Structure formats: C-alpha cells, structure tokens
Amino acid sequence: MSLIDALHRAGVGVLIDWVPAHFPKDAHGLRRFDGTSLYEHEDPRKGEHPDWGTLIFNYGRHEVANYLVSNALFWLDRYHIDGLRVDAVASMLYLDYSRKDGEWEPNCFGGRENLEAIEFLKTFNVQVHGHFPGTLTIAEESTAWPGVSRPTYLGGLGFSLKWNMGWMNDTLRYMRHDPVHRKYHHDELTFSLIYAFHENFVLPFSHDEVVHGKGSLIDQMPGDLWQKFATLRLLYTYMWCHPGKKLLFMGNEFGQWRGGDFDASLDWHLLQHDTHRGLSKAVADLNMLVRREPALHQLDFDGRGFEWIDCHNWQDSVLAFVRRGETPDDFLVVCCNFTPVPREGYRLGVPCGGTYDEIFNGDSAWYGGTNLGNAGALEAEPVPHHGRDHSVSLTLPPLAAVVLKPRRL
Numbered sequence: 474m475s476l477i478d479a480l481h482r483a484g485v486g487v488l489i490d491w492v493p494a495h496f497p498k499d500a501h502g503l504r505r506f507d508g509t510s511l512y513e514h515e516d517p518r519k520g521e522h523p524d525w526g527t528l529i530f531n532y533g534r535h536e537v538a539n540y541l542v543s544n545a546l547f548w549l550d551r552y553h554i555d556g557l558r559v560d561a562v563a564s565m566l567y568l569d570y571s572r573k574d575g576e577w578e579p580n581c582f583g584g585r586e587n588l589e590a591i592e593f594l595k596t597f598n599v600q601v602h603g604h605f606p607g608t609l610t611i612a613e614e615s616t617a618w619p620g621v622s623r624p625t626y627l628g629g630l631g632f633s634l635k636w637n638m639g640w641m642n643d644t645l646r647y648m649r650h651d652p653v654h655r656k657y658h659h660d661e662l663t664f665s666l667i668y669a670f671h672e673n674f675v676l677p678f679s680h681d682e683v684v685h686g687k688g689s690l691i692d693q694m695p696g697d698l699w700q701k702f703a704t705l706r707l708l709y710t711y712m713w714c715h716p717g718k719k720l721l722f723m724g725n726e727f728g729q730w731r732g733g734d735f736d737a738s739l740d741w742h743l744l745q746h747d748t749h750r751g752l753s754k755a756v757a758d759l760n761m762l763v764r765r766e767p768a769l770h771q772l773d774f775d776g777r778g779f780e781w782i783d784c785h786n787w788q789d790s791v792l793a794f795v796r797r798g799e800t801p802d803d804f805l806v807v808c809c810n811f812t813p814v815p816r817e818g819y820r821l822g823v824p825c826g827g828t829y830d831e832i833f834n835g836d837s838a839w840y841g842g843t844n845l846g847n848a849g850a851l852e853a854e855p856v857p858h859h860g861r862d863h864s865v866s867l868t869l870p871p872l873a874a875v876v877l878k879p880r881r882l
Contacts, residue, residue: 669779704872
C-alpha cells in the first residue's frame with residue numbers, strides 16, 4: 474500500500490498482473506482445499522492445464538466466480554490500483570486450448586467455447602467498471618476472438634484494452650531481418666493496419682519477448698553495435714507513432730543486453746555508456762511526445778486517427794503515414810526508413826502547404842545517431858505527390874524515423 478501511494482504521489486499509475494486463468498498445485502494453496510476439487514474441476518479434461526502443470530478454476534461454480542471477482546475488487550478497493558492485466562485469457566475462452574482430440578470435452582452445444590469462463594469474464598468486467606469507473610482491464614488474448622475490448626451490452630467481453638500479439642510477432646519478425654532483405658517482407662509492417670481498429674489494442678513488448686533464450690530486444694536487432702541501437706530507436710519510434718497504447722518490458726528502454734531475470738536487478742550501470750544513455754533519452758522524449766501531441770493518443774482506437782501517405786515503397790523499405798487528433802488541423806506526418814541508406818531529397822506528399830517542423834528525429838546525435846536531418850523545418854511545395862497537392866523534399870536519416878508537425882501561425 475505504501476509503495477502504491479508513493480507511486481501515485483509521483484504521478485505513476487499502477488497495474489497488476491492478475492491471474493484467474495489457473496492456479497498452482499502447491500499443497501498450501503487452493504488445490505483440493507477441503508479434500509475435494511472445490512476450486513477446480515474434478516475432470517482433468519477441464520481442470521488441468523497441460524502446458525503449465527497448473528489447475529483451472531471451475532468458473533461455473535458461483536462461489537468460485539464470486540471469490541475471483543471479489544479478489545479483483547479487493548485490489549481496487551484496498552490497494553487503490555489503477556487496473557488489472559488479465560493473464561492467459563485465450564486459455565480461458567477455449568476448452569480445447571493446447572489440447573489434442575480426446576483431451577477436452579465440448580460445451581453443452583457441442584462447441585469449444587468455455588461458456589462458464591466467458592460469463593465470468595463479462596461479470597468481472599461489469600463489476601470492476603461499475604464499482605470503479607476509469608479502471609483499466611487489459612486482456613492478454615492472442616486469438617481472433619471478436620469483441621474482447623467491446624462493452625458487454627454490445628456483446629463483447631467488456632475489457633478496456635487487448636494485447637495486439639499479431640502486431641508484436643509481425644513487427645519483431647520484420648526487424649530481425651537484415652535490412653537488405655526487409656523489402657521482401659514489407660507486408661509484415663503494413664498488415665497490422667488492416668485490423669488495428671477492430672479492438673482497443675495495446676502494442677506489447679512484454680516479458681515473454683525476452684525470456685526462454687530469446688534474448689533482449691537490443692540483442693535481437695541485426696547488424697553491428699551502431700545498427701543495433703539505431704534499429705531499436707527506429708522500432709520504438711514506429712511503435713510510439715503506431716495506433717495503440719504502448720507496453721515495454723523493463724530494461725528494454727535503455728537496451729539491457731541480458732534477457733528477463735527476476736533474480737537480479739536491472740543493469741543500470743550500462744547508462745554510463747553513450748549508446749545506452751542515448752536510447753534511454755529517445756524513449757523519454759517519445760513518452761513526452763505522446764503526452765504532448767493529441768494526434769498520437771486521442772484517436773488511438775479510431776480509424777479517423779490514421780491514414781497512409783505511402784505504404785507501397787517496399788523497394789526502399791520506407792513507410793509514411795499521418796496521425797490525426799480530434800480537430801482537423803491537429804496532425805503529424807511520420808516517415809520511417811528501415812534501411813541504413815540515407816535518402817536525400819526524398820519526396821513525400823503532405824496534407825497541406827506551409828512550414829513543417831521536425832519535432833522528432835531518431836538519428837539525432839543526442840540519442841547516439843549520425844545527426845542527419847532537416848535543419849529543424851521544411852517548407853511544403855505545391856508539387857503533387859502521393860495523391861496530394863503539396864509535398865516536401867526531406868532528408869531521411871539511416872535506420873530512423875522523423876516526425877513532422879505543421880507550424881501554426
């Protein structure tokens with residue numbers, strides 16, 4: 474409680490990782506609590522997780538569902554947390570999750586949906602949002618289940634947000650390619666915008682991406698030391714400007730080389746090096762940029778907040794798009810160069826004429842880059858390009874993104 478109060482005084486919100494999907498078999502826990510399968514199912518086809526060696530709650534038993542909902546409300550009521558990230562939601566929704574034929578039992582309609590778990594998740598969200606308005610509930614859910622982050626009265630599960638695992642997998646797979654090969658995988662970057670507004674998405678680079686031998690994010694980037702840090706700055710800039718909320722696992726904000734290790738402190742000593750310190754500065758400035766610019770957060774879940782300028786330049790591995798806020802004149806232009814080739818005089822269509830200030834450049838020397846850029850501002854010319862009446866001729870730095878903002882008189 475003291476920790477959460479201290480964080481709140483510092484302006485930091487607190488979410489907890491809440492796990493109603495399964496529980497351990499430890500003798501001192503809930504397993505066969507009164508000598509019978511009280512909290513779990515007696516039938517192992519329903520009551521045991523084959524992947525994790527844990528037990529599954531019997532959501533169809535009212536006492537168990539009430540116990541779990543009460544626990545969630547307890548954290549909000551007594552500890553004043555700001556939200557709950559719900560673990561392994563996909564494993565709750567499907568009776569055949571990670572099971573072979575014959576290892577699971579269909580529901581009463583012959584389907585694979587876990588009807589009791591679905592009802593429990595809806596009840597959980599209704600109770601949490603009803604008693605504590607403004608609380609975030611976030612689903613770690615990796616399937617195409619519809620309406621995870623839609624209200625229950627519209628047929629959804631009622632979560633505030635859903636992890637976008639598709640974006641995470643596609644983007645990391647793309648970034649791991651050597652830049653010379655990225656042009657053959659351009660669709661791995663553009664595909665996410667086909668479904669970006671079907672849910673209220675979180676873009677997650679979580680603990681799961683740096684454990685089990687995967688290595689840290691900086692270690693997963695290709696190339697020499699300079700290219701690794703430049704590529705990670707580019708990845709974060711693209712991520713922060715992409716629709717959706719952002720999630721980054723600790724240590725990745727300054728490029729820790731080790732993967733996740735819950736037995737050790739973070740390697741804060743790395744901040745003595747310019748490379749790591751520069752990456753940390755870039756993440757801090759991106760955070761401030763998102764807070765300061767409505768175009769980067771107001772319409773995160775609305776298709777009106779995003780439009781492509783150019784998603785077809787696979788030959789150069791360049792992406793350009795517009796992010797918009799709620800007012801028509803509130804917009805930013807983002808252009809990303811996913812190769813180490815600087816591009817001088819790159820012609821880019823823009824929404825209107827006037828002066829565009831370069832408000833972020835991932836190649837800034839402040840972050841450890843080569844300091845290639847556009848001298849702080851560009852003038853749009855009445856030269857049609859990308860289907861627009863005006864365009865700019867800009868310098869695209871290597872392995873970096875630039876963010877342009879129209880100057881208001």
